[in-house]
Amino acid sequence: MLEKQDSDTTSNTSSSATSLGTKVVHAGVNKAQQGSPFMQGPTFASTFHLSGEVDNDHHQYARFHNPTWDALEQGLGELEQGKAIIFPSGMAAGAAVMTALVEAGDTILLQSDGYYATRAYAETFLQKFGVTILAVPTLEIPNQDFSKIKLAFIETPSNPLLDVINIQELAEKIHAAGCLLAIDNTTLTPLGQQPLLLGADISMCSDTKALNGHSDVVFGHVATQREDLFDAMQLWRKLSGNIPGPMETWLVHRGLASLDMRLERMVNNAQVVAEYLEKHSKVKMIRYPGLKSDPSHEVACQQMHHFGFIISFDLGEKENADQFLQNAQMIFEATSFGGMHTMAERRARWGTDDVSAGLIRLSIGCERVGDLLLDIEQALS
Template identity: 45%
Template sequence: MSTRNDDIIARMLHHRASTLDGGEPVPAPIAMASVYMLPGTIDVPHQYGRFSNPTWDALEESLSILEDAESVAFPSGMAAIASVFTAHLSAGDRVLLPSDGYWTTRAYAEKYIRPHGIEIDYCPTGEYGARDLSGFAMVYIETPSNPGLDICDIAEIAARAKSAGALVVVDNTTMTPLGQRPLDLGADIVLASDTKHVSGHSDVLSGHIASRNSALIGPIREWRKFFGAIPSPFDTWLVYRGLKTLDVRFDRMCATAETIANRLADHPKIAAIRFPGLETHPAHALARRQMTRFGSVLGLTFSDAATAERFIAESRFIVPATSFGGVHTSAERRARWGDQVAEGYVRLSIGCEPADALWSDFASVLNAL
């Protein structure tokens, strides 16, 4: 029987064709335009390139089907995050951020949000469940967190935060809407860096925001128009193109990640492994309930930094790079950026390579460490 995700994916793939007349291109064209014809009236679909663009429309229509919510595209995940803070926080508000989430979110909030009279509090992702949420204007969640892959219960936190009067925002970058659906679990706003899985080919930066509440998504769209943090038509088209294969890529990557995680779990050269799909993950039961897949990112702890670096350098099929969610397996030692993880902690992003090719590469490198 077809699942909700199956239906969403099929509708997303066929949406544009269902609107076309004979002779029109099946894929959306790239509309390189800063100005549009405005003879006499401005009451037309497109007026000026900072306000709207037909290629943005194509991507946003696809994202809106995927999220089952109105979506706004941004030129990066950080532009999306900045828009949420700027459009929905004001002087005197308090916001709760994860202390172990993507570090630039905290750095941005400290540098550009706090000076506007907004109080910022922090909580480790794994402790959100025990945190008193009263008094917050916004509760911001990132689960599984990057890089530590800690998990919190979106539905439980959203219910408590909303009854305390807070807006609930979820950064869903690590899972995509195909792996976890925060809006279905009660979040008000979901956002993501589409630089990762959604575009998927490590050739473009991108992000989006989605919400089912027009009073929340309207100011986000307006912020983009006034601030000018707009995606280029070509970059937008790359994301639109990548999105069509998200399901097959993500499915393959998550399945391979699970296979590799199970094989690595008992390896003597690895001191600890973090993966939501393993029973050793402290929130494995919650991951099973809340996520439809366990993701494609693993956390591996080696005895020290040098051993971790050797694992990355000597593996034939690991690209030594930051970021995750690309078709090539990649990895990096996150302590080099100052993340609060062990010196030997490696964030390993599994790509679309066949699982056995990856495993024989990893196994031979690990055995020689």
């Protein structure tokens, strides 16, 4: 996709594909075999033939493993440059990280301005078993004392205000203190940022968003290069039964193949729309890491392969934001991001984020940018 990505993320871990943009098309696809289907369909099976002693080289029971998971996990592992485990949602993936890797008496560091459900899960279900939750604003995280923290679980760019943390610098500090670093990479996907290569122990993603990209599946994954962490999170999935269905898994794998192509359109569109909004008199504040004036721009240039497709902008009053959303013809009002269709919402309507009443989170889709600009122009006027 973007030139920077094609040159910067070249690797040769698994296939002869040279850039991530090419790898994503081939990720987890079966080797060519005479007469076999070009694309494998989902395997609907709860159990597998298993005679004699337990045979760990073959499928046994579908809560442990199944062929449809194997193909997607293989593909995601290639992209993340680690070993991947898939889950039925981004929250299940995040819960695996937080539940499998900490014990009573440990402290987890989270963002106070990150995705609220991650905090809510930890505060509701982990705190009562003796885990301490420390929630800190994104930009204050690098200055924390990590010596008493077991796991830092950080979203960068943060959602919805798009602050960016330098992952490499944070990983060095965190590892020096003996703490683990997990990065929620949902807003960028492995094509936009590679947390494991930047030093994080775990990369986590809600694949409900851009990775699947078609707004029809809820899904998630984690990836790591550490066998001990992999084993712990995989065991949590097996014993808690937090497993994705084969149909959803197959749909995500199908969506994955077009990720680079979709992102190219979305990210290029987002840059044009952000530059337009930045100059508009009705826009009181705008955040997009691709804008040179944005506080995240410098770090984004260092570690991100693209600037993403989310723009947050403030229209001042609640009424102005509601009017914009009502006027827009092409922009769907919905609470998600990363899909083919441009969507937006007034984030404060949930009461879960500390954002102003007029803040709109806009997720730019794959429409033609000229049409989007016309719609935005008329909705603002």
